[in-house]
């Protein structure tokens with residue numbers, strides 16, 4: 001079945017101008033759950049950051065609802081379709097996962113699962129009563145600013161981050177916001193981009209991590225080319241040990257870009273959000289429901305055609 005081009009509509013969330021992608025297949029408009037049997041269809045993705053607005057097309061058993069892809073009551077990924085999304089718009093929102101969906105096994109098909117700072121493969125992201133909102137931390141209910149994961153840690157940042165919901169926050173807030181930052185990097189002044197590609201900054205653990213015994217020193221650039229791809233490290237604060245005017249300018253410009261271009265996703269209890277952490281900035285809106293509970297997995301890079309050869 002040949003599907004129509006997906007229209008893009010503006011939808012304000014918070015201070016950001018958001019983009020919502022709807023598919024109109026004539027049978028299941030908006031967010032209404034369709035029958036459980038997935039029907040292969042052609043889907044077009046329209047994005048300002050994807051092919052100059054012309055979109056990409058692929059064939060899969062899935063349906064786009066919100067800024068990415070929705071699969072229909074599936075118990076396994078359509079891995080090819082997922083990679084098309086991650087390679088084009090940078091993230092995928094997968095909805096209506098079945099109760100049998102095996103998160104870890106399915107995510108491991110995308111790449112090796114890697115330990116988090118404490119070595120755990122799965123991290124619980126939920127408010128900790130011991131961590132007040134005066135601390136900048138995912139373990140409370142405050143807003144988190146745009147960043148990439150693992151920007152301050154030694155080694156290559158994880159290629160993908162996956163978040164799914166055990167309990168979605170009731171009331172307003174608690175959305176994950178994302179923006180593909182490759183157009184932002186393309187638009188940087190050449191001199192600043194060149195500096196960020198070459199200057200190696202010194203990093204150490206945050207005060208919070210130091211308190212739990214995490215200690216290291218490392219050095220790396222904010223922009224790095226790895227196997228022909230650009231890795232963006234975008235800090236959410238000034239914790240860098242040699243923070244300077246160039247890093248400050250990079251962060252300020254990136255935050256302005258994020259405010260204009262980010263998309264907000266509320267991760268429901270049968271859905272999962274996956275993004276390419278090398279190119280996508282993410283953040284979180286503040287929320288009030290202290291029962292909000294997400295789980296997070298980090299995934300290393302998958303082999304590229306070059307690295308296979």
Ligand SMILES: [Fe+2]
Nearest residue numbers: 147148149282
């Ligand atoms: Fe994060």
